[in-house]
Amino acid sequence: MKQQIMFDLDDTLIHCNKYFYLVIDQFIDAMTTWFGSSSLVTVQAIRDKQMEIDIAGVAVFGFKSEHFPQSFVDTYIHFSHLTGRKRSTNEENFLWKLGLSVYEHDTEPYPNMEQTLFSLSESGHELHLYTGGELPIQRRKIEKLNLERYFESRIYIRRLKNSDSLESILSTGQFDRSSTWMVGNSIRTDVVPALTAGIHAIHMRAVTEWEYNVVQIEVEPKGAFLTLDHLKDVPDAIHGYVNR
DSSP states (O other), rough: OEEEEEEBBBBBBBHHHHHHHHHHHHHHHHHHHHSSTOTTTOOHHHHHHHHHHHHHHHHHOOSTTTTTHHHHHHHHHHHHHHHHOOOOOOHHHHHHHHHEEEEEEEOOOOOHHHHHHHHHHHHHHHEEEEEEEHHHHHHHHHHTTTHHHHHHHHEEEEESOOOOHHHHHHHTTTTGGGGEEEEOOIIIIIHHHHHTTTEEEEHHHHHHHGGGGGOOSOOOOSSSSESSSSSSGGGHHHHHHHHH
16 A cells, blocks of 8 residues: 655665764864863753753754854853853864864765665655755755655645644645554654654654654554654554555
8 A cells, every 4th residue: 555655864764963963073173272271161051051052052043053153152251151161263263163163074874775765665655754954064965965756746845844844744635544554763753743743753863862753652553653763664664554
């Protein structure tokens, strides 16, 4: 039976978080170099403050590219005030450019991405791509891997990725919710919205998950709710549920 299967992009089909973690580590290195004489500016304190600022901004403004470098600058300003260390325009400019550099990394697919999408497409399923972020950045990733081969025009890019965004896509499109799936790594932006909308959900468990994505699930599934560790297991999981 034909299914409509919606995939998340970042950290479901392609690597994303690992590049952010790499740049955050570089940010922390710079901060500890500049503020090294202060006992108030520890690696953990820097990491916690940057995460706090980052998550607060995403919750309000969505996935804006400027937000990540701004979290570096705001963290720097916080510790400058805390320690009394004089701010430097050169240092702030360096942090801004460092934050933006995360978007320049190569687009790297997860293992078996191609095999998984090909298998589902060849089985007659209709594939959709639903991702959060800014249009130019997400489009560049999609075009880099030529993902239109599988998703064609069924690509949805939203700055805010939440229950309202998913509901809007489902309501304006031709979706049969009893045969529609959401496959993604984020409990907050993929799983909970899918369960709220009454469609099937597959949580792709990440090795290291961004704290923003981790929330309690307080929605009763109306259909399937599966948890997998590998993309290659998605086709069999869906076929197993449909043919149960």
